[in-house]
Amino acid sequence: MPLAPVGDTRLWYEDDDFADPWQPHATVFIQHGFGRNGNFFRAWVPWLARRFRVVRMDLRGHGESAVPPPGSPLTLERMTADVRDLMAHLGVPQA
Numbered sequence: 001m002p003l004a005p006v007g008d009t010r011l012w013y014e015d016d017d018f019a020d021p022w023q024p025h026a027t028v029f030i031q032h033g034f035g036r037n038g039n040f041f042r043a044w045v046p047w048l049a050r051r052f053r054v055v056r057m058d059l060r061g062h063g064e065s066a067v068p069p070p071g072s073p074l075t076l077e078r079m080t081a082d083v084r085d086l087m088a089h090l091g092v093p094q095a
Contacts, residue, residue, distance in 0.1 A: 003064070006085040008072055012064035013086060014038055016045050017053040027053040027095045029083060037063025055095070057086055 003010040019025040028048060030041045038056035048054045058065035060074060060082065068074070087095060 003066070004086055004089045006082050006089065007078070009060055009068045010066045011057050011060065011082060011086060012038065013055055013057040013090075014042075014045075015053070015055050015090065016049040018046075018049045019051055019053065025052055027055060027092045029087075029095045030054065030056045031083070032056075032059065032062070034059075035062075039063065053092075055086070055090065055092070057083070 002015070003012055017025075030038070030044065030048075032038055032040045037058045041056055045054055045056075059079060060066070060068045060072070072078070087093075
């Protein structure tokens with residue numbers, strides 16, 4: 001299970017890409033809702049990953065991601081920064 005250092009914590013992610021490597025293709029990030037995890041969308045991966053690079057991550061404190069340190073607020077800004085930081089970690093310029 002890959003864990004990425006993101007901000008002040010470590011986030012679990014899954015990165016699936018079964019598209020033809022000689023064809024250009026976009027990256028799709030799939031984000032679960034509160035109380036779920038990245039595996040919620042695993043049934044979508046076989047179809048999507050044939051055409052796109054598919055990245056699924058667990059939010060802070062969800063699924064396999066680390067629990068953030070005390071006093072670390074779970075805000076929309078923090079969650080958005082986590083996605084941006086994971087994209088940078090994976091070398092994904094846009095999704």
